Amino acid sequence: GENVEQHPSTLSVQEGDSAVIKCTYSDSASNYFPWYKQELGKGPQLIIDIRSNVGEKKDQRIAVTLNKTAKHFSLHITETQPEDSAVYFCAASTGANSKLTFGKGITLSVRP
């Protein structure tokens, strides 16, 4: 089955700097890659996603890039703010029945 790995497990940046979180996946059939943000005591919130027919997608300060050949995708957050501090999960799905396989998450801390 699919295996999704995230690295690093923690990331600390200064407010205003950029943050990049990387994920790798194992199943070449995966074609849908969402990113979720989870704040303490809350459920995961979808922040951006990308499908395998595009290489990059942007939404304001957030972007996701996909490299199908290398089987990795990355979340880019520019001009980070303290409210960006949370746990970020990447996931992958083959589309068939849409089962999502999640990574273990990365804790992002933005220092004021």
Next chain:
Amino acid sequence: EAEVAQSPRYKITEKSQAVAFWCDPISGHATLYWYRQILGQGPELLVQFQDESVVDDSQLPKDRFSAERLKGVDSTLKIQPAELGDSAMYLCASSPGPEYEQFFGPGTRLTVL
């Protein structure tokens, strides 16, 4: 903005007791998922429904866990008997269909003593 509702938000129970969690998906969402999230880990799928039918329950421990979505709307996840290792966050998610984005509820935090 429509949201997935879950209750209770917190549940403390003793091992060997029965517990039940309820989920009300976003109106019109045909696909419903139950995930378990152990502290420090990502969510893991327990069961997926398409309308009232189970699509995937391969990771559901069927000797103690059961899930139903009788009318294809809200859903209940039950554990009987609960074990210490069941302590986790139980998340419900819904989507308009199996190839659309999933929206998560706030979860039920279960503690088994």
